[in-house]
Amino acid sequence: MLYDLQRADVRVKWLVTCLLATFGVAYAFGAWMVALYAGFTPHSVARTYATPEMTMPMPPERTMVTERDVRLKDFAEETPHTVDRELLVQDTHVHLPMYGVIAAALSAVVLGLTVSQRTGLALITLLFAAPWLDFAGMWLTKLVAPGFAVVTLVGGWAMGLGYTIVAGVALWQMWGPPAKGVHA
């Protein structure tokens, strides 16, 4: 294959390095944001995405009114960040294409790695499957059962794993000791 990062011009190597570094920083901040708004456990993810109706009784036959006392300080209590169906539609619409672009960019890096065809195919599959799993988990959590939150977590881990493998192998092959027959 003509495109080989080990033998590539230093400008191409630098471009790929900058791309990976930028994605890495973005992923690190993404992790921070996840910690703030959804958490890393199936329970916290389910609390964010599960639809309240799943645990609510059917609507009453007639509209019912209840009243309870609240204190001013009750207004200050943190309510968990939740994503309802409308917001998830928007999130999916806005973010899935961007995930596709990121997966495509990382896949382009994979094409320049010196790995077997099978490994390359597996990596590209992993890069694209991860966001699919991520969003599938969210929708299944919302529409089917909170237990599907684990699918979102698997998708998240898969996305991070894909990035880590691609970045690690690419940086090693570009800047590590030259392989046999490759001149630095």
Add this chain to the structure above:
Amino acid sequence: MKPIVLSAVVAALLHITPVVVLVKRTDAVTRLLPGADAFAAREVHLSEADAHRLHETVDWSPEDGVLTFYIGRRGGAVVGTLEFQRVDTPHGPIEVAVGFGQDGAIRGVEVTKATAETRHWVQETLAAGLTSHYQGLKAGDPPGAAAHIRARVGALPFYMAEQVDKAVVRALAVYRLFYR
């Protein structure tokens, strides 16, 4: 290595839109229900028919089927009522507190939450005096505050102002139809 891997891995949930608190709920309550020293949450569990009626009126009904009015009292007398309305936008949700006086007219409106992306747009609308145009409105009055500030703000702040209008429209309809 482990923290790096962990950071990269969990980045999968990048899509979550970070919410920013513009006004604390307690501050909004204090401003919109002035003088109140006792509060109650009145929850209206909508029947299917009423949820449908609300949807027909404002193209929206709460996902969990429950509307909540917060009622402020002083010495047993009602001083006002408050609703928190959330509107979802492609840039993340906003939350708007709409306070009503005893006469059923809007006493004030506060945008309590926005997102990291929309905060500056919302703040531009507030600086242009958006919320002052809601005062005194009663059920059935068209808000249209966004139109009042259109010439003074950019396109995206104007869009956010329209979303605040939408929250106020919902609050007015909910108050008219279900506050007893």
